[in-house]
Amino acid sequence: MPIQILSPQVANQIAAGEVVERPASAVKELIENSLDAGATDIRVEVRDGGRRLIRVQDNGSGIPTAEARLAFERHATSKIVSLDDLDRLTTLGFRGEALASIAAVAHVTLLTRAAGEEVGAFIRIHEGREVAREPRGTPTGTVVTVEHLFANLPARLKFLKQPTTEAGHIQHIVTRYALAFPERRFNLVNDGRLILQTSGSGKLYDVLVKVYGLDMARQMLPIEINEYPTGTRSANPRISESANPQSLIRVSGYAGTPALHRSNRSYITLFVNRRWFQDTTIAYSVIQAYHTFLPSGRYPVALIFIEIDPADVDVNVHPTKAEVRFQFDRAVFSAVQQAVRKTLVELAPVPQVEAPFSATTPPASGVQWSLGGIDGWASRRDALLGAGREHGDLTVGAQPISPQLPASGPQLPLLRVIGQLNASYVIAEGPDGMYLIDQHAAHERVLYEQMLAQHVEDRLPIQPLLEPLVLNLSPEQAAVVAEDLEILNNLGVAIEPFGGASYLVRSIPAVLRGDEPQSALTEIVDGLMQNSDTVASSREALLITEICKRAAIKAGHPLSNPEMQELVRRLETCRSPRTCPHGRPTMIYMSATELARQFGRT
Ligand code: ADP
Ligand code: MG
Numbered sequence: 387m388p389i390q391i392l393s394p395q396v397a398n399q400i401a402a403g404e405v406v407e408r409p410a411s412a413v414k415e416l417i418e419n420s421l422d423a424g425a426t427d428i429r430v431e432v433r434d435g436g437r438r439l440i441r442v443q444d445n446g447s448g449i450p451t452a453e454a455r456l457a458f459e460r461h462a463t464s465k466i467v468s469l470d471d472l473d474r475l476t477t478l479g480f481r482g483e484a485l486a487s488i489a490a491v492a493h494v495t496l497l498t499r500a501a502g503e504e505v506g507a508f509i510r511i512h513e514g515r516e517v518a519r520e521p522r523g524t525p526t527g528t529v530v531t532v533e534h535l536f537a538n539l540p541a542r543l544k545f546l547k548q549p550t551t552e553a554g555h556i557q558h559i560v561t562r563y564a565l566a567f568p569e570r571r572f573n574l575v576n577d578g579r580l581i582l583q584t585s586g587s588g589k590l591y592d593v594l595v596k597v598y599g600l601d602m603a604r605q606m607l608p609i610e611i612n613e614y615p616t617g618t619r620s621a622n623p624r625i626s627e628s629a630n631p632q633s634l635i636r637v638s639g640y641a642g643t644p645a646l647h648r649s650n651r652s653y654i655t656l657f658v659n660r661r662w663f664q665d666t667t668i669a670y671s672v673i674q675a676y677h678t679f680l681p682s683g684r685y686p687v688a689l690i691f692i693e694i695d696p697a698d699v700d701v702n703v704h705p706t707k708a709e710v711r712f713q714f715d716r717a718v719f720s721a722v723q724q725a726v727r728k729t730l731v732e733l734a735p736v737p738q739v740e741a742p743f744s745a746t747t748p749p750a751s752g753v754q755w756s757l758g759g760i761d762g763w764a765s766r767r768d769a770l771l772g773a774g775r776e777h778g779d780l781t782v783g784a785q786p787i788s789p790q791l792p793a794s795g796p797q798l799p800l801l802r803v804i805g806q807l808n809a810s811y812v813i814a815e816g817p818d819g820m821y822l823i824d825q826h827a828a829h830e831r832v833l834y835e836q837m838l839a840q841h842v843e844d845r846l847p848i849q850p851l852l853e854p855l856v857l858n859l860s861p862e863q864a865a866v867v868a869e870d871l872e873i874l875n876n877l878g879v880a881i882e883p884f885g886g887a888s889y890l891v892r893s894i895p896a897v898l899r900g901d902e903p904q905s906a907l908t909e910i911v912d913g914l915m916q917n918s919d920t921v922a923s924s925r926e927a928l929l930i931t932e933i934c935k936r937a938a939i940k941a942g943h944p945l946s947n948p949e950m951q952e953l954v955r956r957l958e959t960c961r962s963p964r965t966c967p968h969g970r971p972t973m974i975y976m977s978a979t980e981l982a983r984q985f986g987r988t
Contacts, residue, residue: 409436415484420444435552642687847896
């Protein structure tokens with residue numbers, strides 16, 4: 387066959403594959419167009435998971451009749467003129483591909499009227515061919531209707547999932563835009579059923595409630611707007627000279643409390659300049675911020691809004707615009723991590739106890755405690771913020787660790803020790819109720835923060851061994867030690883290869899003083915081994931965690947009153963007293979009000 391140029395119709399159909407992967411991609415593009423048109427009311431209707439019908443209606447600026455047909459041409463856009471415009475981009479669209487792509491693989495009708503025009507325009511396009519065009523009356527705004535999606539692409543049709551699955555993807559898309567644009571009203575109707583409606587009140591929390599439900603929304607902590615410098619711009623010919631050489635990254639949003647964890651990372655939602663994007667590295671920075679707050683293998687819920695100069699982010703990475711590239715990726719990574727970490731350290735609440743029995747039906751044997759909903763963090767936050775407390779940021783591994791660690795004053799109220807329960811729990815009274823403290827978890831937390839602080843200040847006490855100890859390890863254990871040799875030595879385990887799988891140990895961290903060094907070290911190495919997938923930057927913190935786990939008082943160990951008082955006093959000065967370094971709670975709390983309620987006093 388001779389070389390020939392594809393007809394625009396075929397070219398559009400090929401290109402459409404990249405832009406419109408499934409019904410949800412069409413919905414995404416149409417919503418973006420409505421948002422770009424300044425619409426304050428966006429209604430989405432789908433049938434059969436979008437296969438039969440997708441309709442997006444808005445009250446935006448509309449398209450002038452003279453331009454309506456042009457909007458369906460490939461690379462036809464009113465949003466940019468030159469590549470430089472991408473550095474000042476304020477719209478979601480800019481590639482001029484969406485309408486052309488959708489119209490190439492479906493039957494599309496456009497009904498639109500521009501503000502200031504008397505009559506609107508109606509256009510119908512079937513798989514790239516115009517089949518009708520006429521003037522028509524309609525309110526200002528635009529309605530795009532997509533039918534028979536992929537009817538001409540059987541291969542694509544075959545890959546579509548069940549309508550409910552496709553509808554789920556669509557709901558996801560609408561949800562993300564509703565979260566990013568709380569000041570606009572969104573409405574999603576699926577097969578005649580209203581499944582999402584936001585008020586457009588402008589309050590993100592209102593949308594959060596609609597999207598996640600009240601229970602979950604109440605467990606989300608607001609990330610106050612935090613600003614971080616990006617670092618100095620390198621000479622970038624595309625950035626005009628007037629641009630500020632120091633730009634800022636602004637981070638805000640919501641972070642779930644540590645109690646709100648999930649089995650995968652899909653609940654970490656990221657936006658840059660209100661554009662949703664996917665980025666495993668930034669998602670990882672959120673996960674790292676929860677380090678020691680969450681049980682291992684669990685992931686947080688978070689909504690992160692990044693605002694940055696458009697010149698510092700490249701959104702033109704992929705036709706679906708779902709990936710971006712940051713010029714200062716490290717700065718963005720650490721900004722997100724610090725903002726989330728700060729929120730958690732300041733606001734994460736103590737889990738509260740809800741007694742699972744009612745006053746009228748006491749349980750037959752023993753009382754079972756359970757961790758219930760979390761309340762009262764808002765007042766706690768206000769108290770903290772109102773006090774104007776400044777916390778440095780606790781980060782681990784490669785990130786800086788604030789040196790004045792446990793010195794920032796009590797984060798718990800003063801507690802009075804009442805006694806010990808089951809040789810495992812300390813019962814204490816605070817000004818506002820009862821605290822039940824897990825002695826092992828609490829001691830782990832105390833030792834962890836103490837060791838971190840000492841390590842940062844380079845004054846970690848070390849216990850030399852009277853005689854060097856030969857550790858004979860299994861090959862797996864030896865491999866872990868070989869990999870973490872430097873970290874072990876940094877943390878006071880003076881250890882060197884001794885041939886094969888053997889190692890010679892000359893000192894241990896002083897917290898392990900009095901312990902049997904052989905079994906302590908083996909247990910710590912096993913702990914490192916079990917968590918071998920943790921990335922390098924946090925292995926140091928992981929090792930500290932393992933050392934503290936071994937060094938902390940065990941459950942079942944009776945404590946004297948002065949010992950309990952000492953433990954509680956030290957816990958009060960911890961930066962994050964409410965969770966152990968593994969993320970489990972150190973304490974549960976029952977408020978005086980709840981006690982009164984349980985006893986029928988209120
Ligand atoms: P892009 O959004 O990248 O510019 P599209 O193919 O999505 O490309 O849309 C082409 C043009 O059609 C847009 O630039 C805009 O001018 C116009 N347009 C599309 N949808 C709407 C809408 N809902 N309201 C107003 N104008 C629209
Ligand atoms: Mg568009």
